[in-house]
Amino acid sequence: MTSKVKSILIIVGILCSISAIYFVIINSNFQKNHNEILYDLQNLKNLDNKLDKDILLIRTGTIRHYDYLDNGFIEIEKSLNKLNVLFVNDSIKSTNIKKLQSRLSEKIKSKEAMVNTLKSNIGVLHNSFMYYSNESHRLSTHFHMLDSEQLSNELKWIISTELPLFNTLIINLLSNPTSSDKTSFSRRIQFFNSKINNVKEEIFNKKLRILILHLEVIFERNYLVDAALNEISNNSLIEVIDKIQLDYLNLFEENQKKISSYQNLIYILSLILVFYCLKLLWKQLSTLREMKEIAVHLGYQKQALDEHAIVSITDENGIISEVNKHFCETFGIKRKDIIGQNHHLIKSNYHTNGFYKDIWETITTGKVWRGEIKDKNNDGELVWLDQTIVPFLDAKDVIYQYVSIGTDITSRKKIEQDIEFQAYHDALTELPNRRLLMDRLEQMSSLCQLHNHFGGLLFIDLDRFKTINDSLGHKIGDKLLIHVSERLSSCIGIEGTVARLGGDEFVVLLPEVNDDINSVTLELQNKADEIIRKIREPYLIEDHVLYTSASIGITLFPDTTQSSDCLKNADIALYKAKDAGRDCFKFFDASMQEAAEVRLLLENDLRDALLKNEFKMFFQPQYDCENTLIGAELLLRWEHHEKGLISPQMFIPIAEETGIIIKIGTWVMEHGFKKIKYWNDHYPEPSTLKRIAINVSPMQFMQTDFINVVIRLLKETEVDPLRVELEITEGMLFVNIDETIEKIKQLQSLGLSFSIDDFGTGYSSLSYLNRMPIEKLKIDQSFVRDLHLNNNNETIVQTIIFMAKNLGMNVIAEGVETKEELDALNAMGCNNYQGYYFNRPMSEDDFEKLLNID
């Protein structure tokens, strides 16, 4: 049955009930009214009856006053008014009854008028009657008191016969109105009247005439009284009342029939509805039974679920409204503590915010979320849950709660992680195994390819490990391997990967070392050196002091496409190292190997170069815009006894790395100062020549005794400090700003001057530059190159010049090679230059010639 039909039935039922109540009320009113109407009609009849009775009593003289008569009418009127009201209440609209009612009212009114007439007539009648009877008696008494002789016969006759006769006639007239002979009474009066004329006695005559008058009144009024009574009796109210009653009862019966048919209809409808309701009730009961069964089953399921799963229920905002016992046990939280909170209480930091956002987005769109979440319990231990979150929608499709069901999968996760770890790691050292290594190698290769960098792969094998293993046993051997792996790990740090391939074979993977193959080679070489040194250190294992060494094969990647080849190449290099007598490293690539060897040679030769006096000073002259020599930059050249001139790019990094640079730096300063002193003393230097600039390497500058060294050299050479300019690089300024500033200031106080070399290439923090007591900036030659063609460089140079001028610094451009560059710089306000446009760096002798020319 559709809900529409149901609601219609319900409405019909309610209407039936209301109409039933209505009918009951109406019916009881109706019955009450009916009762009262019948009573009133009967009362009207009774009142009329009583009125008639009273009229009769008055007529007969039984009652001698009229007080009750009017009360009768008042009561009739009251009763009639009540009847009218009752009829109105009963909503009786029968015109017939209305007509009868108004007829009744009229009748009552006319009856009242009749009664009033009757009353006055009876009054007059009684008045005359009483007068007559008393006066006739008085007259006869008076008569008898007189002397009868003197009275006329007529009077005697009248007194003795006529007056008594009339008394009888009157009584007859009054007592028996119908049978009396009215005409004879009237004739008798006429006869009496005629007799009176003969009465000579004046007093009697007059009195008799009055009596006759009264007799006439009696006759006349008696007739009127009779007529009025007749009229009253003919106009009985009862007849009309009966008609009203009859009409009303007919109407009532009709209404009753109607009502009872309505009642029957409602009764039938009610019965149908009762049956329908019983059916519904039955249905409801059976539904209830089914639901109970379902509830029991659900109860079992819930019990089972609670045993198995961690259940929590939250409202639409994620506020927890219910958790089961399992939840509390798992998280070690009391139920009362978690209710009203949200899940942040058990949230671990394992997942990213995005993870939680994803969950929230899924469930807030009404979708079920399934997945694994890592939470933490009250003690901070992590708990893995396999979780299902189900959003529940209300009738309007709005989410009102979420039910989350989860199972604790922490142990499984742990096993999974263990298995995964074991799959990718070596069981003994817990270092990545070959599989993981290959993975990483692949990743790094692609990364390096992407970034155009090089990484290094070091294949390490312990020398004579088999001997240790065999002599001291596997246990010791394993422990040694663990120690080795620890040392390797500490060497490499977190950047690289140390993997054990098995046995005593380890692989170190160094990611994205550098983009310059030479630098890479150098770094790898250093790393390999470090490893070899570390491995070489003694091991204390179970009271044994053990020594071992490592042979390393190095290869770069990506230099071949196949990464497996990479490992193979390293292996090949390793065998080379083994062949070379162990405890050393070999590069797979021949050129690299060669470079490494050259480096090694150079390093050795560099130490001897100072002793062999192989370093030569060259000078790069500096000019102003008027092409006047204003100074020079001292440059160092190494003339190898075998290999000839070696560029500073080659040997300076080695010198810096090996620390030889400090000695070289000191040598340069010493010889530079001497040369300046010499020129100053022996040559007529042009006034324009101010200072000779000497480069100071960072390492040298950062030596704590640098100032002392400078002071000593200044004293020894006796050079004029005002002629010396020290060139430092940008990077040095910002290592330890305060200390650097202090050092520069001290040296400046001696008269020395400072300039910044290669300005613009480093990471100068311009905000610090104003704190630097620097006299001069050297614009790097890379900006000067094609300055006039390159807007970007032009802007940079312009900025540097502008800034330097604002800070009160001089500017000099290096690497000026063309006239255009010079003009552009000149136009920008840079007035000092050096570069091939003027001179190439020149030897001491050539510079001396230049000085002589000037």
Add this chain to the structure above:
Amino acid sequence: MSVCIIINGILYMLMRLTYLFIVLTFPLLVFSGGISSPASTTNHYKNEPILPIPLTISLDARKVKLGERLFNDPQLSHNNLLACSNCHQLLLGGDDGLARSITNQGKPDLINAPTVFNSVYNFRQTWRGAFRTLELQAEADLKNPRHGATTWDELLPKLIANVYYKKTFHSIYPEGITRKTVLNAIATFEKSLITPNSRFDQYLRGDESAITNDEKKGYLYFKQYGCIACHQGVNVGGNLFQKFGLFADYFSVRGNIKKADYGRFNVTGEEKDRFVFRVPSLRNVGVTAPYLHDGSLDSLRKTIEFMAIYQLGTTLPDEHVIKLELFLNTLTGEYKGQSLFMKEALR
């Protein structure tokens, strides 16, 4: 829903039962005492046509008090000058002792003011019997342009504005001050204006010594001459209409016939009612001079002689008239325990 149905069923049953009950008990109700006519009052007094005035009348004392105030309140007239009590002075026999009362314009009215005493026992009020009830009479006089000359729209706000009336009316009548309640209060007061315990009433109640022999003689003449035919009942009249001048035409004798002289004709418009008046009550007749509707007679004796001529067609011996007058004076009753009296000056 099922509840509805159950209620429905129960109601239906109740309805049926009620109907059955009524059908079964109705005849009993009709034919038992329930519908019988009120028992007629039995007479404990002398079997005379005149009945004594009841010593007390049962009324709501609060309404009487309120009505008294209204009765004496000139606010009930348009110009706030005329109270009911102006023409119906309770100390002076319930009228004003004038042939014709003074209107609100200060002019003589059209007709003699009847006494307000015992008016409750009159079957109609006023000379012409225009009003069945005291309420209707009071309302007519309030509106009468010569008397109150007011309207309900004017009067009710005046009364409502009065704190005493507002409070008192509301304490007595739930509906407060309305036409119905104002009239009811006045009428209730007027109903309280009865004058019981006249010497004649005492006689009627069996005290033979209450009236003298001469007075008894007077009553005998009253009956013998037929006066009693009209002047009977509690009020010794006041309960029927009668033509004025049965045996002689008073109005042609008097002349100057005015509309007020037509009497009941003015009410019914029927020729037979011309010169017909309500028979006046003779209660306190000794103190309510002047007499007749036109107030033309200022002494009772003259009036008795007058009535003999016009209503009996004869003259009475002086001795009879004196005795009749003596009798009539025994009808003077008491109001609030005080015998009524007539203003000496007017006598």
